[in-house]
Amino acid sequence: MRLVLLPVPLIALVGCDFYPEADELPSVPYLDCNPAIGVPAISGGPSDVPADAHAESYGASPFPVRVRYNWPSYDPSKSAAFLWSTDVDTLASSIEYGVGDALDRTFEGASFRFGGGEDGEGDHRVHEVRLCGLLEPGTTYSYRVGGPEAWSQTYQFTTPQAPGTFDAFRVAISGDARGSYESWGTIVAAMDAFDPDFFMFSGDMVDLGPDQGEWDAFFDAAGDVFARRPLLPAHGNHEFLAVNYFAQFALPGNEEWYNIRFGDLSMVSLNDTVRDFDHVEFDAVALMNQAFGENPSGWKVAMHHQPIYSTCTTHGSYEGLREVWEPAFDAHEVHLVFAGHNHIYERSVPIRAGEQVPVEDGTIYVVSGGAGAPLYEESDAEWFGDVANPVEHFVIADFTATEATLTAYDLAGNVIDTFVVPR
Numbered sequence: 255m256r257l258v259l260l261p262v263p264l265i266a267l268v269g270c271d272f273y274p275e276a277d278e279l280p281s282v283p284y285l286d287c288n289p290a291i292g293v294p295a296i297s298g299g300p301s302d303v304p305a306d307a308h309a310e311s312y313g314a315s316p317f318p319v320r321v322r323y324n325w326p327s328y329d330p331s332k333s334a335a336f337l338w339s340t341d342v343d344t345l346a347s348s349i350e351y352g353v354g355d356a357l358d359r360t361f362e363g364a365s366f367r368f369g370g371g372e373d374g375e376g377d378h379r380v381h382e383v384r385l386c387g388l389l390e391p392g393t394t395y396s397y398r399v400g401g402p403e404a405w406s407q408t409y410q411f412t413t414p415q416a417p418g419t420f421d422a423f424r425v426a427i428s429g430d431a432r433g434s435y436e437s438w439g440t441i442v443a444a445m446d447a448f449d450p451d452f453f454m455f456s457g458d459m460v461d462l463g464p465d466q467g468e469w470d471a472f473f474d475a476a477g478d479v480f481a482r483r484p485l486l487p488a489h490g491n492h493e494f495l496a497v498n499y500f501a502q503f504a505l506p507g508n509e510e511w512y513n514i515r516f517g518d519l520s521m522v523s524l525n526d527t528v529r530d531f532d533h534v535e536f537d538a539v540a541l542m543n544q545a546f547g548e549n550p551s552g553w554k555v556a557m558h559h560q561p562i563y564s565t566c567t568t569h570g571s572y573e574g575l576r577e578v579w580e581p582a583f584d585a586h587e588v589h590l591v592f593a594g595h596n597h598i599y600e601r602s603v604p605i606r607a608g609e610q611v612p613v614e615d616g617t618i619y620v621v622s623g624g625a626g627a628p629l630y631e632e633s634d635a636e637w638f639g640d641v642a643n644p645v646e647h648f649v650i651a652d653f654t655a656t657e658a659t660l661t662a663y664d665l666a667g668n669v670i671d672t673f674v675v676p677r
């Protein structure tokens with residue numbers, strides 16, 4: 255098996271301008287819920303190196319930890335993936351699952367090891383099971399992962415109804431946890447108390463993407479929340495396109511940009527920290543054209559990391575990105591765009607074609623970058639800024655057939671902003 259080893263200098267780099275060399279992204283179309291589990295590479299996308307098949311072998315710490323329920327398909331009503339970690343010697347990668355309380359079905363996954371140095375110290379094993387098209391919509395399942403000698407505890411999740419068949423749901427949004435996982439844990443618990451259908455995270459989960467210890471801290475802080483409800487991420491500049499990012503999630507497409515259909519929502523997650531700006535200019539726009547174009551009358555939401563409209567002076571607005579993505583947001587009349595990067599809560603006025611417009615005609619840009627990372631205090635008055643508040647926070651969004659109500663909360667439970675977006 256090929257080990258994907260990270261160059262030592264990468265781990266030492268803290269700046270935001272360095273990204274690993276990688277091959278061109280493959281030209282083959284990405285499979286939706288690809289059932290073949292490969293060893294993730296720095297470049298992400300499909301892997302031609304198969305992961306280690308399930309085997310009844312157990313190492314020193316075989317009991318699954320950091321168990322997560324993921325959505326590997328744009329249609330989460332029929333497919334799911336499950337990820338967890340063990341010591342590197344455990345090759346048991348199976349699931350027992352069933353409807354309600356039953357555990358009467360089994361399926362085998364695979365696992366891969368990555369990280370650490372050439373002596374293998376610090377190597378990490380992640381297990382994945384992908385149930386592609388094997389689930390029924392609107393059904394509660396129980397499951398446990400591992401193998402007969404070391405099962406996880408039993409968890410439950412509920413698949414959504416089929417896309418387009420329901421129109422009321424709740425989403426919890428946050429971003430920028432990096433380095434402060436105590437605050438992040440508090441925020442996850444507070445968001446979970448709102449009973450959201452899923453979580454969105456706008457990037458910078460960790461400070462150094464190649465540091466698996468940070469990823470472990472990020473997921474440990476969340477307890478078992480993500481074993482029951484999925485976390486949909488955007489890739490942030492602090493993830494560094496590290497193999498660790500791709501190893502933590504099972505997402506549609508190449509995991510850098512992907513779309514999810516949930517009810518009458520099309521949610522597109524985009525990567526704005528790329529090896530080649532062509533990916534931003536062409537691949538990401540092509541995905542938006544496809545995803546939003548297939549759901550022209552639905553809710554349209556985009557998420558990425560570096561905001562194109564921000565009054566926060568630390569990083570400001572990413573104007574080069576605005577030039578290439580705002581026309582797509584405008585063309586598809588995207589309702590909401592979530593970003594982070596500036597460690598603050600911000601909401602723009604409704605914008606279309608670079609000008610303020612009535613709320614029913616524009617896109618609202620939200621910066622939610624206060625999930626633990628050091629806060630950025632300074633903001634300038636700008637024509638596009640409506641609300642700016644440098645405080646740790648999260649956002650709860652309630653979507654109905656006619657409007658979305660978004661409320662931002664601080665960690666004490668105070669409402670710091672609320673607004674309504676008409677469909």
Ligand SMILES: [Fe+2]
Pocket residue numbers: 458490491492559594595596
């Ligand atoms: Fe960032």
